[in-house]
Amino acid sequence: MKHIILYYQTFYTQDNTLISLDPILYDNTPVSHIHVSSIHFGIDNNEEPYIHLNNKSPYHIYFDPVWKTIEKASSKNINIILMIGGAGGGYSSLFSNFDMYYDLLYNFLKNKPFISGIDLDIEEQCDLDNIKKLIRKIINDFGKDYIITTAPLASSLSENIPGMGEFCYKDLLNSPEGSYIKYINCQAYDNYSLSTFDSIIHNGYSPNQIIMGMLSGQQYSSELKKIVNKYKDTFGGVFTWEYYNAIPNPQDWVKDINSIINNK
DSSP: OOEEEEEEOOOBOTTOOBOOSGGGOSTTOSOOEEEEEEEEEEEOTTSOEEEEETTBOTTSGGGHHHHHHHHHHHHTTOEEEEEEEGGGOOHHHHHHTHHHHHHHHHHHHHHOTTEEEEEEEOOSOOOHHHHHHHHHHHHHHHOTTSEEEEOOBTHHHHSSSOOTTSSOHHHHHTSTGGGGEEEEEEEOOSOOSHHHHHHHHHTTOOGGGEEEEEETTOOOHHHHHHHHHHHGGGOOEEEEEOGGGOSSOHHHHHHHHHHHHSOO
């Protein structure tokens, strides 16, 4: 099954109107996953550790309408994935006191049982052994079916070179912990093309592992059709960063992607 994935980080318009997921929450929606972004850790002004979704506690009333629309998405059989890290970092804090911060993450995931996985978007220097430790803890606490994903740059997959996390993704994927990674959200922002996908597959990755990721508004149609025509049912799928400004709108973007990758 090819995945159609949306990242969801911008939750409100400038006039504080909720950017609801309702337009894509119809019966038999082709959307497979929503990645809620993004979790960070730190110490507040009272020297207390915190877990934040963007810049607020994920338990804050600000997020009540957000969790409601996300839980509704889960009821439509969309997998809800919690992204950790991204451009704002998060891993240096997490691993500075792993037991303390992991406990905050664990409690939050237990509080939101409709979340079915985590996305390790590592965009800062990170020890690979620490990433493996985090994966082992997640699997131990939430089970082998818990969805674990990661989101490297395309260049980190087409070549066996250190990526933004300064480790080689092939080393992670070939480790025992790497076997739990369900799919890889490839940031193909600089070169969304068949040649990029080919180079990743030629480097030893399976086509069904790789989700080709675009920025909203990025041209994708002709190259995506080439990928689908070549790899057919072995192609992993597509994601976009991010939901609120998918072009021309989220529902039409989903419809167009579905028509290309699933011939619908």
